[in-house]
Structure formats: structure tokens, C-alpha cells
Amino acid sequence: MTRPIYDLIIVGAGMAGASLAIALRNSNLKIALVEATEMRTHSQPSYDDRGIALTYGSQRIFETMGIWSKIQDHTTAIKTIHVSDRGHFGVTRLSAEHEKVPALGQVITAKILGQTLNEQLSTQENLDIICPVTVSSVQPHDDSVSLTLTNNEMLTTRLLVAADGRDSTIRHYLDMTSSEQQYGQVAVTANVTTDQAHKGMAYERFTASGPLALLPLSSDRSSLVWTVKTGEEDELLSLSDEDFLTTLQQAFGYRAGRFIKVGQRQSYPLTMMQADNPVHDRVVLIGNAAHSLHPIAGQGFNLGLRDVAVLAEQIFNANDCGNAAVLADYQHWRQADQDDVVKSTDRLVKLFSNNISLIAHGRSAGLAIMDCLPMLKHQLAQKSMGMSQHHPKLSRGIPLS
Numbered sequence: 001m002t003r004p005i006y007d008l009i010i011v012g013a014g015m016a017g018a019s020l021a022i023a024l025r026n027s028n029l030k031i032a033l034v035e036a037t038e039m040r041t042h043s044q045p046s047y048d049d050r051g052i053a054l055t056y057g058s059q060r061i062f063e064t065m066g067i068w069s070k071i072q073d074h075t076t077a078i079k080t081i082h083v084s085d086r087g088h089f090g091v092t093r094l095s096a097e098h099e100k101v102p103a104l105g106q107v108i109t110a111k112i113l114g115q116t117l118n119e120q121l122s123t124q125e126n127l128d129i130i131c132p133v134t135v136s137s138v139q140p141h142d143d144s145v146s147l148t149l150t151n152n153e154m155l156t157t158r159l160l161v162a163a164d165g166r167d168s169t170i171r172h173y174l175d176m177t178s179s180e181q182q183y184g185q186v187a188v189t190a191n192v193t194t195d196q197a198h199k200g201m202a203y204e205r206f207t208a209s210g211p212l213a214l215l216p217l218s219s220d221r222s223s224l225v226w227t228v229k230t231g232e233e234d235e236l237l238s239l240s241d242e243d244f245l246t247t248l249q250q251a252f253g254y255r256a257g258r259f260i261k262v263g264q265r266q267s268y269p270l271t272m273m274q275a276d277n278p279v280h281d282r283v284v285l286i287g288n289a290a291h292s293l294h295p296i297a298g299q300g301f302n303l304g305l306r307d308v309a310v311l312a313e314q315i316f317n318a319n320d321c322g323n324a325a326v327l328a329d330y331q332h333w334r335q336a337d338q339d340d341v342v343k344s345t346d347r348l349v350k351l352f353s354n355n356i357s358l359i360a361h362g363r364s365a366g367l368a369i370m371d372c373l374p375m376l377k378h379q380l381a382q383k384s385m386g387m388s389q390h391h392p393k394l395s396r397g398i399p400l401s
């Protein structure tokens with residue numbers, strides 16, 4: 001088959017790549033989405049049962065894109081975030097009521113979000129979905145980029161967006177350098193049920209084995225992300241459900257009630273990666289391909305969705321969407337937010353993974369002091385809601401046209 005010259009090829013149809021294609025639904029751009037797996041959520045590795053916390057900023061973006069109304073019934077509002085340090089006195093609470101917003105964030109399973117994005121993509125007229133296939137080579141030229149796929153098909157585009165995740169092959173092919181941190185930690189995830197209703201409460205608890213987060217989910221379940229040292233995950237994964245619940249209870253305490261049920265457990269090695277420059281000749285990295293974060297603050301996809309909102313606005317009406325000036329403007333707009341979220345997440349991981357007594361006392365004193373300082377708490381809440389940067393149109397409720 002002879003393919004046209006595309007305006008935009010997106011490699012990777014995870015949450016970031018799919019969202020970008022949908023944000024450009026009403027544009028005149030001719031788009032191709034190239035994905036390694038079948039576009040069915042049970043085949044796509046990122047669309048498992050994990051809870052994804054969406055900030056208020058992400059909710060606004062999805063509302064403007066027409067996605068929110070389709071997922072709303074499956075989301076659970078975070079009314080309060082309770083941050084504590086097991087064995088130390090510091091506790092702080094961030095509340096929606098205090099911030100005068102209906103919710104601090106909304107939680108949805110990656111699977112349901114993925115299903116909705118896939119349904120939306122399947123009806124999009126300016127889009128060719130090419131899957132399951134990967135890219136075997138990339139060649140940027142002055143006015144286009146050519147790609148060869150593993151089925152030997154050749155494609156040409158004005159702009160190539162790599163949304164192919166943390167181990168982005170496009171980033172590697174183009175020798176785009178990145179900074180990486182190995183945390184020596186693994187996240188063990190599962191959905192759990194307690195004998196008390198969660199009432200919209202999210203918990204971030206710092207335990208001796210590592211940070212442990214619970215996000216409120218539908219059907220009164222909570223989504224658990226338990227960070228442990230690499231190697232320790234094997235035991236947690238191999239325990240019977242009953243023993244896992246007992247071990248979890250010991251680590252977390254009884255603040256959320258008694259843990260009575262656990263779903264399927266998964267594990268994810270945790271690293272930080274940030275591309276030194278996410279823009280190359282006619283190529284942009286977005287989402288995890290540009291920056292991949294520890295999930296401690298639940299900011300990874302929220303940051304990626306802000307990449308999507310800004311890039312979609314920059315290229316929606318551009319004559320040549322791969323033009324160097326367009327891409328430079330994009331990165332100029334995104335840089336501060338990307339650096340800020342990557343650095344603050346990294347600081348949080350280091351602070352809360354450290355058990356040296358002085359640091360542990362310092363951080364619990366920090367939590368206790370913050371609880372008494374409304375302004376600091378307000379700033380933290382604004383950040384966790386994704387509200388503290390210069391907003392693109394989609395986050396201000398203005399459709400792209």
C-alpha cells in the first residue's frame with residue numbers, strides 16, 4: 001500500500017500518544033499512529049488495573065477534548081490527601097474543601113482510560129492506525145522525516161512524535177541523550193479493599209520499607225502503590241493473598257481500616273529519566289519517552305498530558321508542524337514545568353526513601369510544620385492539582401480550532 005506523506009506520525013499509542021491524536025481530531029493534519037501491540041487494552045502493557053490519579057488540570061484538558069464525559073462515571077474523587085510518616089509524629093492533610101475545589105484529583109484505572117481512548121481513536125477520520133508494528137529506522141531530512149517499519153513499509157512525515165515510553169526506541173535511534181537515576185526500587189501495585197469506606201481519602205505513608213500510597217477507587221477499592229527495595233518485590237508477589245494483606249497491614253497500620261481483599265499484583269522497576277533535549281530535527285519526545293518519573297506523587301501522566309495540550313495547540317494550525325521554530329516554541333513553553341516536576345519528584349523520592357534518623361525526624365517535623373502553614377499547603381495542593389503553571393487552551397476549556 002502507498003501511504004500519503006503525513007503531517008504527523010505518532011509512535012506509541014499509550015496514554016500520551018493516544019491523547020495527542022485525539023486532541024488533534026478536528027485539525028486538518030493527516031495523522032498516523034504506529035503502535036507495537038494490538039490496540040486492545042488487554043494487549044497493551046500500560047493499560048492494566050492500576051489506578052491513575054488525574055489532577056484537576058488533567059480533568060480540564062480531558063473535558064475540553066470531550067473525553068471526560070465518557071470516563072466521568074468511572075472516576076473517584078480524591079477529597080483529602082493524608083500524608084504521614086510511620087513511626088514518626090508528622091502528619092499533614094490536604095483537603096478539597098480547604099482548597100475550595102470539588103476534588104483534589106480523580107482516580108481511574110488505566111484500563112478504563114485506555115478503553116475510552118481506543119474507542120475514540122477508532123472513529124477518528126484524519127487518523128491511520130498502523131499496528132502491531134514497530135519502527136526499525138528513522139531518518140530526519142530538512143523538510144520531512146522518513147521511517148521504516150519492521151514490516152518494511154516506509155512512511156514519511158513532517159513531524160514525528162515519539163510517545164513510545166520510557167525505553168523509547170526513537171530516542172535511542174536518534175542518539176538523543178538523557179539523564180537517568182536508578183532508585184533501586186520497585187513498585188508493587190494491587191487494588192485492595194478495606195472494611196471501612198475510603199470516603200475519597202488518599203494516603204501517602206512513608207514506611208521503613210519505602211513509600212506506600214493508596215488512592216481511592218470505584219466500588220470502594222483503593223489502588224495500592226507500594227515501593228520496596230529491588231529484590232524485595234519477589235516475596236510480596238509470591239505471598240498468598242492472606243499473607244500479603246497481613247504484611248500490608250503491618251506496614252501501613254490501621255488508619256484506613258482493615259485490609260480484607262487484594263486483586264492481582266504487578267511490579268514496576270522505578271527509575272527517573274529525562275531527555276536532555278526532547279526536541280530534535282522534526283522530532284519531539286512526549287510523555288514517558290521525554291520524562292519518566294517515580295510514581296510517588298502520581299504526576300507522570302499528568303505531566304505527559306500537559307505536553308500533549310501544549311503540543312496540540314502549537315501544531316493545530318501550523319503550516320508546517322515540524323518546523324524548527326514551532327518545536328522550539330513548544331519546548332520553551334514546556335521546559336520549566338518538566339524540570340520542576342522531574343526535580344521535585346526526585347527530591348521527594350530521596351527525602352522519603354531515607355531512613356537516617358536525623359532526616360526522618362526532619363521530614364516529620366516538616367510535615368508537622370506544613371500542617372500549620374496554610375500557604376505552603378496551598379502551594380503543595382495547587383501543584384498536586386496541576387494548577388501552578390502557564391495554561392494551554394485545552395486546560396482553560398477552550399477547544400482547539
Ligand SMILES: Cc1cc2nc3c(=O)[nH]c(=O)nc-3n(C[C@H](O)[C@H](O)[C@H](O)COP(=O)(O)OP(=O)(O)OC[C@H]3O[C@@H](n4cnc5c(N)ncnc54)[C@H](O)[C@@H]3O)c2cc1C
Nearest residue numbers: 012014015016036046053164165287288295298300301302
Ligand atoms: C505504579 C505506577 C503508578 C502510576 N500512577 C500514576 C498516577 O497516579 N498518575 C499519573 O499521572 N501517572 C502515574 N503513573 C505514570 C503513568 O503510568 C505514565 O506516565 C504513563 O503511562 C506514560 O504514558 P506514555 O503513553 O507516555 O507511555 P507508555 O504508557 O509507556 O506507552 C508507550 C506506548 O508505546 C508503545 N511502544 C513502545 N515502543 C514502541 C515502538 N518501538 N513502536 C511502536 N510502539 C511502541 C507501547 O506498546 C505503548 O503502547 C504511574 C506509573 C506507575 C508505574
